[in-house]
Amino acid sequence: MILALAGGVGGAKLADGLANALGPDELAIAVNTGDDFEHLGLHVSPDLDTVMYTLAGLANPATGWGQSGETWSFMDALKKLGGPDWFRLGDRDLATHVERTRRLADGESLSSVTRLLCEKLGLRSMLLPMSDAPVRTRVRTDEGWLDFQHYFVREQCRPALREVRYDGAESATPSAGLADALAAPTLEGIVICPSNPYLSVSPILALPGVRESIRACGNVVAVSPIVGGEAIKGPAAKIMKELGAEVSALGIARWYTGLVTTLVIDRADEALAPSIEALGLRAVVSETVMRDATDRIRLAGECVALIRAGKT
Amino acid sequence: MILALAGGVGGAKLADGLANALGPDELAIAVNTGDDFEHLGLHVSPDLDTVMYTLAGLANPATGWGQSGETWSFMDALKKLGGPDWFRLGDRDLATHVERTRRLADGESLSSVTRLLCEKLGLRSMLLPMSDAPVRTRVRTDEGWLDFQHYFVREQCRPALREVRYDGAESATPSAGLADALAAPTLEGIVICPSNPYLSVSPILALPGVRESIRACGNVVAVSPIVGGEAIKGPAAKIMKELGAEVSALGIARWYTGLVTTLVIDRADEALAPSIEALGLRAVVSETVMRDATDRIRLAGECVALIRAGKT
Numbered sequence: 001m002i003l004a005l006a007g008g009v010g011g012a013k014l015a016d017g018l019a020n021a022l023g024p025d026e027l028a029i030a031v032n033t034g035d036d037f038e039h040l041g042l043h044v045s046p047d048l049d050t051v052m053y054t055l056a057g058l059a060n061p062a063t064g065w066g067q068s069g070e071t072w073s074f075m076d077a078l079k080k081l082g083g084p085d086w087f088r089l090g091d092r093d094l095a096t097h098v099e100r101t102r103r104l105a106d107g108e109s110l111s112s113v114t115r116l117l118c119e120k121l122g123l124r125s126m127l128l129p130m131s132d133a134p135v136r137t138r139v140r141t142d143e144g145w146l147d148f149q150h151y152f153v154r155e156q157c158r159p160a161l162r163e164v165r166y167d168g169a170e171s172a173t174p175s176a177g178l179a180d181a182l183a184a185p186t187l188e189g190i191v192i193c194p195s196n197p198y199l200s201v202s203p204i205l206a207l208p209g210v211r212e213s214i215r216a217c218g219n220v221v222a223v224s225p226i227v228g229g230e231a232i233k234g235p236a237a238k239i240m241k242e243l244g245a246e247v248s249a250l251g252i253a254r255w256y257t258g259l260v261t262t263l264v265i266d267r268a269d270e271a272l273a274p275s276i277e278a279l280g281l282r283a284v285v286s287e288t289v290m291r292d293a294t295d296r297i298r299l300a301g302e303c304v305a306l307i308r309a310g311k312t
Numbered sequence: 313m314i315l316a317l318a319g320g321v322g323g324a325k326l327a328d329g330l331a332n333a334l335g336p337d338e339l340a341i342a343v344n345t346g347d348d349f350e351h352l353g354l355h356v357s358p359d360l361d362t363v364m365y366t367l368a369g370l371a372n373p374a375t376g377w378g379q380s381g382e383t384w385s386f387m388d389a390l391k392k393l394g395g396p397d398w399f400r401l402g403d404r405d406l407a408t409h410v411e412r413t414r415r416l417a418d419g420e421s422l423s424s425v426t427r428l429l430c431e432k433l434g435l436r437s438m439l440l441p442m443s444d445a446p447v448r449t450r451v452r453t454d455e456g457w458l459d460f461q462h463y464f465v466r467e468q469c470r471p472a473l474r475e476v477r478y479d480g481a482e483s484a485t486p487s488a489g490l491a492d493a494l495a496a497p498t499l500e501g502i503v504i505c506p507s508n509p510y511l512s513v514s515p516i517l518a519l520p521g522v523r524e525s526i527r528a529c530g531n532v533v534a535v536s537p538i539v540g541g542e543a544i545k546g547p548a549a550k551i552m553k554e555l556g557a558e559v560s561a562l563g564i565a566r567w568y569t570g571l572v573t574t575l576v577i578d579r580a581d582e583a584l585a586p587s588i589e590a591l592g593l594r595a596v597v598s599e600t601v602m603r604d605a606t607d608r609i610r611l612a613g614e615c616v617a618l619i620r621a622g623k624t
Contacts, residue, residue, distance in 0.1 A: 040410050041353065041417055073383040077407035081432045083414070091403040095389035098352050102395070105353055120393045 001025070002307060003181045004191040007032040007047050007200020009064040009233045010225050011193035012054035013290045017300030018191065019055050019125040020293070028181040030128045030174075032195070033110070034137035034166055034203030037149045039087050042097040043104055046149070047200060048114060048129060049096055056121040064233055066090045086154045111175045128177035130204045136167040137203055148199070157235040161242045164198050169206035178204075182213040189219035189307030194288065196225060196236045197255050198243070205259070214259055219310045221303045222260040223288055224249040228268040232289060249283075250275050257281065262306050264288060264299075313337070314619060315493045316503040319344040319359050319512020321376040321545045322537050323505035324366035325602045329612030330503065331367050331437040332605070340493040342440045342486075344507070345422065346449035346478055346515030349461045351399050354409040355416055358461070359512060360426060360441060361408055368433040376545055378402045398466045423487045440489035442516045448479040449515055460511070469547040473554045476510050481518035490516075494525040501531035501619030503612075506600065508537060508548045509567050510555070517571070526571055531622045533615045534572040535600055536561040540580040544601060561595075562587050569593065574618050576600060576611075 002022060006015045006029055015029045032047045046065060053059040053067055060068040070090035079085045089097065096117060103113045109132040118127050137148040141159035151157060174182070181187060195201055205211045214220055229247050231237040237247045245251045249265040253276040256263065263281045265272060266288040273283035284306060290296045314334060318327045318341055327341045344359045358377060365371040365379055372380040382402035391397045401409065408429060415425045421444040430439050449460040453471035463469060486494070493499060507513055517523045526532055541559050543549040549559045557563040561577040565588040568575065575593045577584060578600040585595035596618060602608045 041414050042410075071383050071385040071403060073403035074386065074407050074410075077404040078411060081407055081411045081429055083407065083411040091383060091385035091406075092389040094403075094406070095386050095393055095395065098354075098386075099390060099393045099395040102353050117393055 001181070001184055001186045002027055002188055002191060002304060003178075004029045004193055005195075005201055005204050006030070006051055006193040007195030008035075008050045010290075011047075011195035011200060012051040012059065013296050014191070014193040014223060014300060014303070015051050015125075016054050016293075017290070017296030017298070018303070019123075020297050021300040021304055022125075024124040024126070027125050028128055028177065029125060030130050030178045030181065030204060032200045032203050033129045033131060034135050034169075034199070035148050035152070036134070037136070037147060039149070040084070040089075041101070042094075043101045044087075044089075044097050044149075045100065045110070045114075045129070048127060049093070052096075052114075052118055052121060052123065052127055055118075055123050055125065055127070058121070067092045087149060109175075111177055126177065128181070129175050130178055131172045131207055132175050133168060133172035135169045135172050135203055135207070137199060138165050138167055139163065140165070152199075152235075157238060161239050164202070164243075166203045166206040169203060170208065172207055174207045174210055178207075178210070182210065182217070187217060189221065189310060190214055190217055191303045191307070192220065192222035192256070192260060194223040194225035194232070196231075196234055196239070197252060198236070198239055211259065218261060219307055220260045221262045221264060221306045221310070222252070222256050223264045223299065223303065224252045224266065224269070226252050226269075227266040227288060248272060253279050253281050253283070261310060264303065264306070313493070313496055313498045314339055314500055314503060314616060315490075316341045316505055317344075317507075317513055317516050318342070318363055318505040319507030320347075320362045322602075323359075323507035323512060324363040324371065325608050326503070326505040326535060326612060326615070327363050327437075328366050328605075329602070329608030329610070330615070331435075332609050333612040333616055334437075336436040336438070339437050340440055340489065341437055342442050342490040342493065342516060344512045344515050345441045345443060346447050346481075346511070347460050347464070348446070349448070349459060351461070352396070352401075353413070354406075355413045356399075356401075356409050356461075357412065357422070357426075357441070360439060361405070364408075364426075364430055364433060364435065364439055367430075367435050367437065367439070370433070379404045399461060421487075423489055438489065440493070441487050442490055443484045443519055444487050445480060445484035447481045447484050447515055447519070449511060450477050450479055451475065452477070464511075464547075469550060473551050476514070478515045478518040481515060482520065484519055486519045486522055490519075490522070494522065494529070499529060501533065501622060502526055502529055503615045503619070504532065504534035504568070504572060506535040506537035506544070508543075508546055508551070509564060510548070510551055523571065530573060531619055532572045533574045533576060533618045533622070534564070534568050535576045535611065535615065536564045536578065536581070538564050538581075539578040539600060560584060565591050565593050565595070573622060576615065576618070
């Protein structure tokens with residue numbers, strides 16, 4: 001069995017490839033919930049939804065969030081009523097948040113609600129929220145501390161980022177699904193998907209015991225989200241620069257040193273392979289930009305092969 | 313100044329006529345909130361919304377609830393997720409419930425939220441929830457006690473009704489707006505709109521002091537919601553029969569005896585006028601079925617004229 005750690009768009013694509021490359025019993029996908037927040041009284045889980053919609057074939061490829069073929073009557077009406085409209089919620093997407101919130105209020109865990117929503121949308125592979133307890137990513141910027149979605153969506157990542165913190169992570173426990181996957185005797189290895197290392201992967205790593213379990217697994221393949229000095233999607237490059245890291249696959253390698261055993265980098269970054277290997281990681285060159293379903297499955301297959309090769 | 317008491321569809325139509333016949337300072341409209349309920353974690357106020365949408369020109373004349381030109385993506389998606397779909401919430405309508413719930417959770421009163429929503433929708437006349445405290449109409453049926461919306465929408469009024477109760481009414485106080493209108497020295501009279509007497513008007517009358525204040529006003533015009541032995545809309549006729557009342561304008565007169573001074577009945581019920589007058593109410597014959605905006609304004613004008621005539 002393989003465990004994948006995923007955040008938003010890039011992570012969702014590789015998770016989708018893995019879900020197609022592996023049987024449902026061969027894969028567990030743990031998803032960042034540090035981006036979760038309460039909005040309009042609703043519990044919104046942006047990364048869980050991005051991965052869920054992507055695996056269900058409902059994702060909107062143009063935006064990287066929400067559903068394709070969405071309608072916007074709710075937002076239009078909300079705006080007319082003077083409600084907060086900085087976080088856009090499509091009419092179909094809204095059903096996810098309302099139903100999740102309703103079930104959480106009834107005492108169900110986020111894991112249980114996530115499993116149900118995934119079943120209803122026909123997913124074969126299990127999505128596991130990283131934790132059932134609230135963990136909230138907060139960022140210190142030039143304009144002070146901001147809740148993650150205020151920084152990410154409302155401010156569109158404009159303020160320079162100085163520090164990232166995962167409130168609640170220390171006292172949260174990994175969800176039973178994630179803990180079980182990490183402890184499973186059948187665990188072959190772990191894939192860290194090409195999500196933002198600071199904002200999407202590190203909240204998962206900040207949960208008690210997770211980093212240690214991943215180290216103990218010792219067979220960890222990460223795919224670099226930085227290609228040719230740029231992020232494929234999202235603010236990873238801007239953030240790395242602001243935090244003083246080198247914006248390159250080598251910068252990613254440094255961030256993951258001691259945790260990841262193999263870093264998959266893009267052909268564009270082939271020249272960085274020796275420097276990455278000097279850090280003690282194996283560097284494997286591939287085509288890491290996933291333009292279509294075939295790319296996703298191929299890259300997923302390569303990660304699985306690397307894990308299975310690493311085991312021997 | 314005239315105070316109107318209104319419930320759902322019929323009441324909303326006459327309230328709309330009054331809003332067009334009178335200046336905003338000449339009219340207060342108190343609306344039943346006994347139908348309010350929590351659904352999907354949202355505070356839904358069906359009668360307030362029907363009156364608000366009607367006065368805003370947004371009401372759906374075909375259904376008697378919700379907005380015209382509505383979209384249904386949310387309900388479709390919610391159904392796919394296995395959420396409860398017996399109470400239909402359109403995408404635009406949903407914005408009202410979400411924004412109301414958000415503001416109530418922030419500590420605003422229902423009166424304050426209602427005022428804001430009405431302003432945003434461009435209403436000239438004030439809508440006053442009958443109370444800021446929760447009052448919940450419950451009905452005893454052949455199948456036991458049911459919450460109002462479960463009876464009204466989920467069961468579509470099928471179980472025979474035996475008893476109606478307004479939970480919380482005794483300890484609730486009228487909203488400041490309703491209390492002020494009832495106590496205003498400028499109050500000329502009260503119009504009881506052609507809403508269901510048992511389900512829409514009586515919850516208002518059940519609030520402490522309201523019935524007494526209306527009696528003290530002594531100039532109260534009601535429009536019969538029963539025409540030719542039938543309700544224009546809704547289950548009023550079925551309910552009257554099940555509760556052992558005569559399904560006619562005379563049955564309405566009996567229900568309102570001691571409270572209403574003038575009952576406006578339809579030309580179809582002209583023959584009942586002597587029996588109504590024998591109860592001590594003045595019976596006035598008119599065309600009470602409001603088919604269009606002109607009908608609403610004409611009937612409203614007649615009610616206003618009757619109040620002003622009654623004053624002398």
